[in-house]
Amino acid sequence: MNYEFDFKAVLDYWPLFVEGAWVTLKLAFFATVLGFVVGTLCAIARTSGPAWLRNLVAAYVELVRNTPLLIQSYFLIFGMASIGMKLPILVGATIALVVNIGAYTTEIMRAGIDSIQRGQLEAAECLGLSRLQVYLHVVLRPAMERVYPALASQYVLLMLASSILSSVGVEELFGISNRVQSDTFRNFEVFVTLGIVYLALSLLMRAGFWLLNLVLFTRRRKLGTPI
Incomplete structure (x- = not known):
């Protein structure tokens, strides 16, 4: 083996x-x-909508979670274009990720939201808070605080999964690497460089979520709970 x-x-x-x-960062x-x-x-x-809306959301969740991102991207970018709804490639890619x-x-x-105890909602209602105030301060903020680590991890995975979009013509990081690979024929070096850049982007996003955690959740900061 004489590879240099x-x-x-x-x-x-x-x-x-x-x-x-x-x-890649803009898409993410x-x-x-x-x-x-x-x-x-x-x-x-x-959790709180009428039955027809709950069923509609449940169908959306099951459809998306049980089909590949690549198929969803092809449908939203090329499938919609075939019926006359043409979108710029980055717009279509963003919609697919969203x-x-x-x-x-x-x-x-x-x-x-399901982890919020019923007693907290009743206490908020007794204090005279409006339905919007109850959702913002008693439901959504504590709910987000409890699942924040899972959300942060999911969004980092989203950034990594965006590499799939090179298959539909998006010139993101992985798509660029294919161009460099075809020009240099240095497959190993390209993928090593690509892996290092993706690792750096992942660490950058995790640092951003850590800083956001410090701003949003003062109680978590006082307890020293990690992301």
Whole structure:
């Protein structure tokens, strides 16, 4: 075996890796924010909504959780385009990620909401809090605090799963690496570099969620509970 490693040939493409990493982070950011909103609203609907709405949300969750992200991406990007609903590739990719992570967020937040004791809700009602105030301060905030580690881990996994979107033409980190690989024919060096960059992005996201945890949950900070 006379293979000679040449990382310099790969690292010469560092501007492309930076560009791909930036696209990956943008996709992860918008999908995380919008996915959390969608998932939280669906969790509320599934725990407190009418029967038809609970069934509709349950069907959405089961459909998404039991089909691959790649198939969902093909449907939302190419399938919708075939019936005349053409979207920019990054918009379609973001929607696919939001639809996917929204289903998982729904189940995580539902578990947090179900953990709130009925007595706390009754106490809030006795204090004269409105329904919106009860949900914001007595239900959603404590529920999110309890499931925050699971949410943070799920969103990091979402960022890593975004590599699948290279299959539908998104020029994110993995898609960029395919270009570099075809130009340099340095498969091993490309994938080692790619793994290091993904590891750095994962650690960056975990650090961001840790800082957000310090801002949102002062009680968790006082108790020293990790993410």
